[in-house]
Every structure is written in structure tokens, then in C-alpha cells.
Amino acid sequence: MSNSAVINRVFSILEAVSTSGSASAKAVADRLEIPLPTVYRLLHELEDASYLVYLSDEKQFELGPKCFELGLSFQQRLVVPFPIRQITDELHRSLGTAAYFAIYRGSDIILTYCSDCEKHPRLRPLRFGFHEAAHATAFGKILLSAMPANQRTEYLDARGMQVLTPQTIVRRDLLDDHLAEVATRGIAWEQDEFLPRQTCAAVPVRNGTGLQVGAIAVSTPSSRATGRTKEIETALRDRAGLCSRYLRGGIR
Amino acid sequence: MSNSAVINRVFSILEAVSTSGSASAKAVADRLEIPLPTVYRLLHELEDASYLVYLSDEKQFELGPKCFELGLSFQQRLVVPFPIRQITDELHRSLGTAAYFAIYRGSDIILTYCSDCEKHPRLRPLRFGFHEAAHATAFGKILLSAMPANQRTEYLDARGMQVLTPQTIVRRDLLDDHLAEVATRGIAWEQDEFLPRQTCAAVPVRNGTGLQVGAIAVSTPSSRATGRTKEIETALRDRAGLCSRYLRGGIR
């Protein structure tokens, strides 16, 4: 509603080129159902701004260097402090699971650090920058569990609740019950809800004022999680405390 | 000229936020001299599109996840084939210098792979994605030397010829002479022109049709380059040949 058509078009073009890898003017016009001359105009403006480049040999447009610079800038803005990385690494090693650190940002929670190895790889979709499917990930649930009801509704309505596995919780009432439990227990579990046969757990990290500012999490095959819940929970709470202490004071 | 004001404004806002790391609406308005209500409108459109996020606690806007996705997409588009990386790594090891691979893209040459180590670090500004200052870098000269005069003029006029060190060639006639020599010799040298006390060399890489498609390069402190020019040149030509052969055939 009430959005500038130009801006939407410009970004839809950028994204069309991005997902295609490279695209001709005509391909973009067809795909987005925008008249050709208009597409050319916008493509050229994007090219002038260095967000696109034109490969004249192949008559194709591709993403330009400015896109990479934006990505870099985003990344630099979210570098995780060394002590937090250390704590996450140590969690990874001691539990023998992939470990993650995620941080609040606006109304989202973004994965900013992964610690894994060949033997205990991270879940494929979980890389730096991941912020989707909050209802189906352990650290996403931490975010949701701390939200007031109306904000949670808004959040979930805006992004939807995708069905990722048969176990994904998609009924809103069930999710609310589940999140209430997460909030009281101070730990979020997720079994086969994001990826089949994979289990995750997350615990909130707080800053000096006691506010949740992020979460520390682990993932492991569900087969290796059974019988270790107590151990994992203790390890997570332990490391979350260390992170919170660092964010509170600086010194350990 | 004759550019859409909206589009320029949108991207200048995006870049203002990017360079500031985070910025309030008022700061953006002041910096770009755009009236406040307009800035708010555009900021919100960018927010709706997930190119910005609004941190309500701090009343600040920052780059959103879509920016990172664009950057990722750009990066994935330019991944260097494994054999080329191997050749560059091997060059790095055998010469004891940082080594680089850069590729043509549109009218630019973009650095797509760096091979370095603690002992032989790359030049700081040269990271993946680097494409500036073609007149002052060895692989940039490779690009320029292969351009017809009018195209070269256009290129240099568009980006200017920044003075980076006292040795940087900024007189167009001198550069043309220099590039003519680069073209005939098939190797580009750069001594203290990009960074003081640092020397680079680059040799073109060709594809099956004999067209230059990129360059392989090295950098080293100028003090360690003297007396080794022949050795470096041979090593570079050697590896460039391997790269070209790979691009020509696939098999080694």
C-alpha cells in the first residue's frame, strides 16, 4: 500500500538480477511484467549508480560492486566481539555440537557467529546473516518469547509461518503456549522443527540492564541429543552467563 | 545527467547510512540536504523493503539484511574456480609474495582472489571486490593497456586518476606511453605508485579465443623486489599460462 512504484521496481529489478545471477533487459521485463523501455531506464540508472554492471559481450546485467560494499558494511556492523566468539568456540568444543551466537536488531534476531568443524557442522541454512523462520529455530523462539502479544502477532503476520518439517509449529495457539514455556524456563528447544532429525537449543543473553540482547545456541543431530538435554542445558546457561557478564562489564 | 531524483536519493540515503554505520533521520536529512518529511518517506520505503532496519531504542537506521544478500550474491557470482586458486596459491608460496587473481567484468577489472599469509601479507586495500585506481595498480594497467584509446579516455575520465603516492602516474600522456610498453611486453609493473615502498606486477590471462579475461599478480615490498624482476616475471608468465590453459580447455 501507498508505496512508491519506482522504488519497488528498482529493488525488484535488483533482486531479479541477484537471483538470476545475470539477466538480460528483456528477461527482467518479462519476469517483472514491466514495459521494456521502462526496464531499460531503470537498469541504466542502476548501472550509473554502480549497483549493476552491463556485460556488453553477453548483453546481460549483473550486480555491481556497490552491492558488495553494502554487504561488507552490513557485515562490519555486526562483527562479534572476540570474547563472545571465544565463548561460542568453547561451547562448540566442549559439547561437540555446532554453536551459534545471534543478536537482536530492530525487531529481528540475526545470526552473527557460527562455530563449527568438519565433525560437527552447522546446519546448512544457518550462516552469518540468517534471520528467517523465527518460529522454527531455537534462537528465533528466544526472540518471540520476549515479545508482547501484539508485537508477536505483527511479526508473525508480516513474515508468515512457513512449514519447514512435519514438526514445525504452525498453529498460533500452540506456538503461544510453547513460547510461554520458553519464557518461564529461559531456554528454547527445537526438535526436527527446522530441519528433520536436527535439534537446537538456545538461551538468552542479557546486557547490563537485564534486557535480552541476543542468544547463544547449539545444534546437533537429534539422535545425539537424546539423554543429553540436561548437559546441553547446563552448558548453554553457563556460556550465556559468561556472555551476559562480558556485555555487562567488559571484564570477565 | 537526467537521472531520476528518487532513485539517486534512495541510493544516496543507503550509502549515507552505510558509511555512517547508523544514522538518524535528521542526520541523513542534514547530510544530504533533503527535507525531513521526504527523508522519512524514503527511509520507510527502504525499511519496508528490508534494505534498512530501524532501531527504535536508538532512533537510528542501519543497513538491513537485504543488503547482505546482495553482497553474498555478488560474491557467489565471482567465485574463482578451484584450479585457478591452486595456481595462485602456488605462485604465492613459490615466490614468497602475496598473489592475486583479478577478472574482467564489464569495463572493470575486479580482484576476486587473494593468496597471502602472515609473512607475506597482501596490500591492505586489496581485498576481494577491489576495482579502484586502475592507473596505479599492476592488474589495473593490464586492463587499461588492452583498451582502445577512446575507451581508455572514457574510463579514466569517469573515475579520475587519484594521486596515491608521489610516484603515481597522473599525467595522461605519460600513462599512455607506459601502457603502450605494458601492452608490448605483456607484463605490468608498478613501483610505489599505489602504496609507498610496495611493488606489484601483473600478467594477463587469456581465454580460449585469445582474449584477455583477467590477470594474475603479485605484490611485495619494493626492497624485496630489486634484483628479482626476472625471477618474478618468469614465475608470473608461467602461472598466467597455466591459468589460460585451464580457461582454454578445462584440463591441465
Added chain:
DNA sequence: GTGACTTTATCGCCTCGTGAGAATCAGCAT
């Protein structure tokens, strides 16, 4: 040179962006 395609130029219509100004909201100190 011919045909199929890509890219640019033209141009009047009319949308839709624009920004001054004012109202509203949010936070904070008194």
C-alpha cells in the same frame, strides 16, 4: 545484405512524488 534481435529516442498524458507547515507522539526533567 537480410532478418531477428537489442537498444535508444520521441513525446504528450497525467500520475504521483514533493515538501512546507502543522499536528501528534514519545521521552524526560522538573
Added chain:
DNA sequence: ATGCTGATTCTCACGAGGCGATAAAGTCAC
């Protein structure tokens, strides 16, 4: 509570400039 300050949103009338059907020009392959 009560102002006070600064951030944010709303309103609205003007007119710049985006839009796209159409057509012309360029480009390339065979």
C-alpha cells in the same frame, strides 16, 4: 501530573517528471 523538547507523522495542493506505446536506430549472425 505538567510542560518542554525533539522525533515522527499527517495533510494537501502544486507541478515536475516518470511513464510507456510507438517507432526508429543500432547490432550481430549467417
